Amino acid sequence: DTAVSQTPKYLVTQMGNDKSIKCEQNLGHDTMYWYKQDSKKFLKIMFSYNNKELIINETVPNRFSPKSPDKAHLNLHINSLELGDSAVYFCASSNGGPLYEQYFGPGTRLTVT
Amino acid sequence: GQQVMQIPQYQHVQEGEDFTTYCNSSTTLSNIQWYKQRPGGHPVFLIQLVKSGEVKKQKRLTFQFGEAKKNSSLHITATQTTDVGTYFCAGSYSGGGADGLTFGKGTHLIIQP
Numbered sequence: 001d002t003a004v005s006q007t008p009k010y011l012v013t014q015m016g017n018d019k020s021i022k023c024e025q026n027l028g029h030d031t032m033y034w035y036k037q038d039s040k041k042f043l044k045i046m047f048s049y050n051n052k053e054l055i056i057n058e059t060v061p062n063r064f065s066p067k068s069p070d071k072a073h074l075n076l077h078i079n080s081l082e083l084g085d086s087a088v089y090f091c092a093s094s095n096g097g098p099l100y101e102q103y104f105g106p107g108t109r110l111t112v113t
Numbered sequence: 114g115q116q117v118m119q120i121p122q123y124q125h126v127q128e129g130e131d132f133t134t135y136c137n138s139s140t141t142l143s144n145i146q147w148y149k150q151r152p153g154g155h156p157v158f159l160i161q162l163v164k165s166g167e168v169k170k171q172k173r174l175t176f177q178f179g180e181a182k183k184n185s186s187l188h189i190t191a192t193q194t195t196d197v198g199t200y201f202c203a204g205s206y207s208g209g210g211a212d213g214l215t216f217g218k219g220t221h222l223i224i225q226p
Contacts, residue, residue, distance in 0.1 A: 043216040098205035101158035
């Protein structure tokens, strides 16, 4: 029974397109995150949602927008995709703030051509 | 913004040798977590350190948190091929719900049999 799931696992698309990545957690956690991991494996937080409220919004382009329909889901929508958006995107969840371990999803490898 | 520096970026060892990765922050941390990411996988939580000078062990892995809570290390004794992967430290500066984890850039452990 997967704790944190993401779809799709792979996403290949062209520049200028709009795409979404879905994330679901069945752990009952109240905080969910989106991370971007570049080709050098640097892991950078993009967004954090706690009880459907955005509590961290790092300096990411406003082409990226997180959407949380309920506590168990945090989707990532990306407009006007650019080559530099190519990366692996990880969703994660935790039972609170940074004093709690984070459970990561399997990742979505996004390739923009 | 606040940064957690992690060294080395890459470490090649012969199987059976020891391995250590270090993390350092210029500002006092509230807590530090360690994650392991296998090649092609997602980060998996290993441990959390909260107290000044704390030392925790998991089989061949030893984790330390500095007295000033500004540095941490992970030491693996007698590495095995299953230890291959990238090890990340992740620190928090407030511990509160409005803060997130700042990840180090990771240390890639490469083991030669």
